[in-house]
Amino acid sequence: MTVLRADRWVDITAGEVLSPAVIVVEGNHIAAVNPAEVPAGATEIDLGDVTLLPGLMDMEVNLLIGGPETPTGLPLPLHGVTDDPVYRSLRGVYNARTTLMAGFTTVRNLGLMVKTGGYLLDVDLMRAIDAGFVEGPRIVPAGHAISPTGGHLEPTMFRGLAPHIMPLSVEEGVADGVAEVRKAVRYQLKYGAKVIKVSASGGIMSVSGPPGAQQYSDEELVAIADEAHRAGVRVATHAHGDAGIRACIRAGIDCIEHGSLASDETLQMMVDHGTFLVATSYLSEGLDVSKAGPIQQAKAAELFPRARAALGKAIKMGVKICTGTDAPAIPHGAGAKELWALVDRGMTPMQALQAATITSAELIQADDRGRLEAGLLADIIAVPGDPSRDITLVEDVCFVMKDGQIYKGV
Secondary structure, three states: OOEEEOOOOEOOOEEEEOOOOOEEOOOOOOOOOOOOOOOOEEEEOOOOOOOOEEEEEEEEEOOOEEEOOOOOOOOOOOOOHHOHHHHHHHHHHHHHHHHOOOOOEEEEEEEEEEOOOOOHHHHHHHHHHHHHOOOEEEEOOOEOOEEEOOOOHHHHHHHOOOOOOOOOOHHHHHOOOOHHHHHHHHHHOOOOEEEEEOOOOOOOOOOOOOOOOEOOOOHHHHHHHHHHOOOOEEEEEOOHHHHHHHHHHHHHOOOEEEOOOHHHHHHHHHHHHHEEOOOOOOOOOOOOOOOOOOHHHOOOOOOOHHHHHHHHHHHHHHHHOOOOEOEEEEEEOOOOHHHHHHHHOOOOHHHHHHHOHHHHHOOOOOOOOOOOOOOOEEEEEEEEEEOOOOHHHHHHHEEEEEOOOEEEEO
């Protein structure tokens, strides 16, 4: 049994910073918060002038790409076609540890968009972390992103490869028509995906056309949502364009990634349907497009200001907003920058902390984390100072506990 002491802790549900903090951890769960008496014989750790928080969550990462020897930004590096699945998995091990050390104890790995031969590498990474083989956050894996031929998340589109250079299968997520998208979803579910990712519109980083263009038909989107929901699994969709976002909402898709061009009417639809938004807004500042081609630079220049404005409206209108970075579009381990972006677009620091904890926990239907409460998982981090006054303090995580095990700080 371990007792953590600190000057402050965040009651996320109440939206308050309270003093002092005494948290009793037994096994992998929180046993008590500020109990009248501390259990005899417990190991006590006094962290001093810090604030304790529940572990943060990143609802859009891609741990199997990017990393220390790979530049971020555009154009995407060649590892998309040169890494084999074994090396890519080792890359994921490194990125997972980097993410955990930054204070993110839960992530959604939102869609493999590389050739794997049909192996769900993020599912295997999840299993290795859960088994204690390697260090990393809890992963909600999507397997392969479901994309139409020539769609934004179709792997050949990031480099504009010539025909027949890299053949891709339905099992690897490239699917056209209702029958194929159903098969693609079923394959991901069969081999362990816990969320389904779909590409519903164009994007910035690929050569798949305008970012706002809807790429799957309404019928295909309905089939994807139906197939996942019958298995009890939620669906997230890459969607910049207003029409595509509306089609996804009507199809019953649970979460919009980016949502850059959403109109006021579409944002109200999200409120009415309870659709979540993962805006990945720090991309506006953090994505390096200096080496990208002129078409991609033009798309970024048009999209980013409109995306910032749309997020500001979404905040005011009460859309359910979660944190997500789209790493490695920004570096792995820089997830706290997204909380800064949410505050810059109109959230209070406490609202940004809630987006990274309780709202993200609601999105993944995990009622065992996201708060510092007795009975919940002991995923606890510490930062200096008071992050409810200065959100940038979450960029300096000095203590990380996941599942009752200390990974950083003592």
